[in-house]
Amino acid sequence: MISLRNLTLRRGTRVLLDSASVSINPGEKVGLVGRNGAGKSTLFALLNGTLHEDGGDFLMPPQWRMAQVAQHMPETAQPATDFVLDGDTRLSHLREQLRKAEQLGDGMAIAQAHADLADAGAHDAPARAQALILGLGFQVAELDRPVNSFSGGWRMRLQLARALMCPSDLLLLDEPTNHLDLDALVWLEAWLKRYEGTLIVISHDREFLDAVTQVTLHIDNAQLTRYGGNYSQFEELRAQQLTLQQAAFERQQAKIAHLQKFIDRFKAKATKARQAQSRVKALERMERIAPVLASAEFTFEFQEPANLPNPMLALTDASFGYRAEDGSEKAVLSGVSRTVLAGQRIGILGANGQGKSTLVKTIARTMAPLGGKVTEGKGLAIGYFAQQELDVLRPDDHPLAHMVRLARELGVDAREQDLRNFLGSFNFSGDMVLQSVGSMSGGEKARLVLAMIVWQRPNLLLLDEPTNHLDLATREALAMALNEFEGTVMLVSHDRALLRSVCDEFWLVGRGQVGPFDGDLDDYQRYLLDESRRLREQARAAAPAPAAVPAPDAREQRRLEAQARQQLAEKTRPLKRELETIDQRLALLAQEKAQLEERLMQELPPAEIAESGRRLKTCTEEVERLEEKWLDVSAALEELGR
Template identity: 35%
Template sequence: MLAISNVSFHFGSRIMYQNASLTVYPKNRIGIVGHNGAGKTTLLKLINGDLTPDEGSITMPKGCTIGFLNQDLLSYQTDESILNVAMEAFGPVLKIQEQIDTILHEMETNYKEELVEKLATLQERFDAMEGYSIKSKAEAILAGLGFKNHELERPLQSFSGGWRMRVMLGKLLLMKPDVLMLDEPTNHLDLPSIQWIENYLSSYEGAVLIVSHDREFLDRAINQTVEVSHGRLTSYSGNYSFYLEDRKLRAELQKNAYENQQQKIKETERFIERFRSKATKAKQVQSRIKMLDKMEMIEDVRNDNPEINMDFKFSQQPGKVISELNDFDKAYDEKIIFKNANLQLMRGDKVALIGANGKGKSTLLRLISGKENFDIGDRSGGHNVITAFYAQHQLEDLNVENEILDELKQAGSDKTEQELRGILGCFLFGGDEIFKKIKVLSGGEKSRVALAKTLISEANFLMLDEPTNHLDIPSVNILIQALQQYLGTYLIVSHDRHFISHVANKIWYIEDAQLKEYPGTYQEWVEWKSRQEAEKELLEKLEEEDKQTSSSTKKEKKKYTNYDLKEWQKKFKKAKNEMEKFEELVMELEEKKEEIEGSLANPDIFGNPDKLAETNRLYEQVKSDLETATEEWENWTMEFEELEEQKPN
């Protein structure tokens, strides 16, 4: 379908590609990975024809179509509704529709047989091209990308950049190009839309090339990984996790080969140096010199996952409650965001706020920070809380004329220049890079600078709104390490599942105008949510089956309906209630146990024998209660699972 053969490409004196080759087949779903600046987007632009190779060729069959979602589409503006913009994908069908409309209008005043025949032909072609279903197809795609029915007639330019990008993505999907190229698509999607795209791409008939920093998305969306490194394209026959494992094995082999070659070079150089002046060894010396000149050098393995160590210091410790909002309401005109909602954020919480766009995540951040007021409610807490807020607009606050190091110096911390250099090294700015001006940095590099400024601010409470947008995978890993070492409290809005799986110990989500909390990791929340949905689906199915059972069937199966099913339902509901009751109790006791463990480190307690004895007694009691509650929860869970399998037929 697509062949990249020995392509070389340069930006000035910089080599982007050197004899790079790749073959793309139908149904290939390829993830393009590599460092920022390695040339991932450049590769897509070469394929799209926006750039021309200096050497080599990129060939594809005649009539092969390419769809390219890139950041340039953000500048597209029009007064057309988003539904009409999406339907532009059906250009040939719309042209036939226009011809049909023109003929129908003409026939109102000039009814001719030839017009009737032409109309019949056009309508037949329109039907064959499934013209009558294009609107419903466009509506379905836009719905999958998160648009509501009442928004479909709104003009494109009335939406923010991220939502406009979704419309352009929808248009591309409706076009169904032979080669679909997506450059960082998840930057503009929320979790439900990302999951919808993953399902959509799983059955896509054409080839798909994706540049993305979202590891979870890559794992679910691709079946081949191509690494861009040192001007070459290296293919791995699996998803991103497979690539990491296979690359690790290759790296070990390369490292061994590199070290062996370096050892051989040193031995050869020693021989040359030792016998250079001896005439009897001249021939052998020259032979070894020629051998070194002809030797194809093996590159050392680059460490893509550096370990960092950041020293976080707080000028003051906050109170136990970071923020508390009670019975608060928030609405925009007729749109209710929160109604009688409650929020409590405690010192040491590591919270990820997740969910679909438009639910109120960013609004909640503004309410907590005080940048926006609730309509009704009560606020408390916040003693000695120093807040740092990171969002994409923070990039605009960077002084573009500053060098990177100077920008960090102005962050308000008391860190020395050496300490700031170390922090910039953690954020992948090494050597003379720290003297680059902000204005020449890429979006990802600016994000790293802004994040570094946020983290060194000595704030004891961080609010991070989509911090992984525009970061490459190594940079995301750095941020994960930094947050794992951070001793304060943070609240993060993110759709990056890999990221929040590694940094959050609580999950918040907004449902029915309420803020709801799951006291566990993201993976535990996913499993819990799946169980909840499965249980709800099962109970709804049982109720529906019960309603649909006719009176005659009930008489014929009196024993089944009056005893077996009802008795099973009774036991099933009891087991479900008991399981959920003890699950909540286990979570409460685990929190209490962690709280007591934390208090044991308090000098006021461990330095007072009476208080220490009382705390230890309470700790042992809670530990005992937790063991009992856990055992009960496990027993009722087994009972629930057994009843699921024993449903009467």
């Protein structure tokens, strides 16, 4: 196990952990949480050997193999599959041994190397590497593309695939979801659930932590506290602890006040001096309970729009896409006819590469439609947060300069002090308003972009992955602000907690079309599994036939193929039966839930209301458990079908 005993850890002069103690057992999946700057990444540096403890003991089994995502951007012309394949360090080492043995002509060493490579899974390593790449959202045609031909976000996905490829007993993941779409995120969750080693993950995605982890480590006030349970369970337990701590603090303060009152009143009286002195000693011996300091969480709100056109905009038989360098047009979406009304909260769903960002960019006027008509309502004011919006900020300028320039571009006469006060509401106070943007964290840059959008008083918000660099507190603040916003919201995000809390309807972008999605996010996750299976089958059908090779005896070939089909059927049959059983049970539960919900709307005796409520809760919990099981079984079935 991993053991920290009375551990002290510093970064410069700052103490990040002070006499902290905790244990992590083999095979546990742990979420590491805490405020930005609390020391999460520093603790990772201790675990991977980059830093050493300043005091106390840190113990980890020396034989454990560790994997983590390299943070540097890879610059190599190596094909994507080979780059990920090299993440299996054991295979790379064995291949090097084989090469040396062949150079020396050492027959025994060559035979041993081949045996070791077989044990290490060399025969299916390329297929495993490609499964990781495809699972993280790449297309079949991109498997052999040079790494440096991809954008930064896609190269970081390849770094993640490379880390997953590495055989490990301990896997460290620091914000693995930042560059992922929802389809890749669902796949990663399923992969991590099957991972057999110890996992420690830093993430600001609440639902990802809930789905993957069973233990939560919280860093606060230079201490590490272990909680059994995922992030939501941690929040409940911590809230209970803080409530108890505050109550105990208040009781102790009342007792201290009572003792101090006696001391002050009688310390000068000879007859009471001894009793007063004993109370002084009691006060000195008392172990003080710290008060719960209410943390000033970040909050903000969108200003009331100047007007609300209705409809906001209308798309009529529109085609969206891009124009190639040779002038030809490449349509991604066609025949789109949708209307956006005032006050709508629309979540835009779709598998990777289907055209979500293309749709949003065209509505935001950064791309022109290829055909059809986009009709905007009179007075439409768009606030657009793009995935690459942080790159648009000028790194050498400070936040105040950005606001002054924005006011000038919009022709608004704004005093510098007013702009400073506005930035202060987004936690840019004091000298921070004059700090260069290039030296800021990703979360601070995202807050600056949000501030610039809010200042423009939009009535239509187009948000394309706005949470990539936001911590949990800022994500909560964004969700609250969006729920209070009086205009219209169109949101693309892999943060399911944000989608659930903000959106009341969904559009599905896929197969070149845009239409309503009749279902919730759980239904959408099932759709993603079906869609990925369809795309894989489509890619197989489009792949060129392999070059002809001398065929074995036709009868023997047919026998082998029949045997392979039979073996596959034997493996998949119980999984298919299990899926059918789950589907049947889910249908029954859906019917029972509907009956119970209808019954609870009627006037019933208290006892019947209580019983129906308990049964409804039981049904809901069973549905959640079965849906999770459905996803696991489907993933296993899909894995066998590859």
